[in-house]
Amino acid sequence: MADSDVKALTGGLELPDFETTAFTTPPPLADATVAIVSSASLHHPDQDDFAPTDVGYRVLEAGRRDYMCGHWSPNFDATGIAVDINTVFPIDRLDELAAEGTIGRVSDVHLSYAGNQFDLSAVRMDSGPAGAKFLREQEVDVVLFTPV
Numbered sequence: 001m002a003d004s005d006v007k008a009l010t011g012g013l014e015l016p017d018f019e020t021t022a023f024t025t026p027p028p029l030a031d032a033t034v035a036i037v038s039s040a041s042l043h044h045p046d047q048d049d050f051a052p053t054d055v056g057y058r059v060l061e062a063g064r065r066d067y068m069c070g071h072w073s074p075n076f077d078a079t080g081i082a083v084d085i086n087t088v089f090p091i092d093r094l095d096e097l098a099a100e101g102t103i104g105r106v107s108d109v110h111l112s113y114a115g116n117q118f119d120l121s122a123v124r125m126d127s128g129p130a131g132a133k134f135l136r137e138q139e140v141d142v143v144l145f146t147p148v
Helices: 003-010 079-083 091-099 121-137
Strands: 033-038 057-061 109-113 142-146
Touching (some): 033 091
Antiparallel strands (some): 057 109
């Protein structure tokens, strides 16, 4: 399936309209704990890969650098990820920002979802809020979203 086919299939999807949005004021970045939430289907080798309808998430440990890409779409080119994980998961950049004091610290854990989903209602209603709750329990203040 070509990109044009995917665009044709998804171009007419309605976007949700939220009457209210939740927002909190985080601490200044220099004091904040920052985590990454990616849609690159990343996981560690000892974790389950993402299946085509898997709307869950994987917890990624910052101290491990054995991230694997589990995108199942034949249209997804993972070459950039193989060359430099920071193209989709900028963990080294966050470490640099923490070292220079721009951010308080890098979270010990991050999340990855499979972004190639056609029905996002389960992510929006279930696994998204569950992931947010998990990160709050880990005392994460700010999330860097890396859509892939």
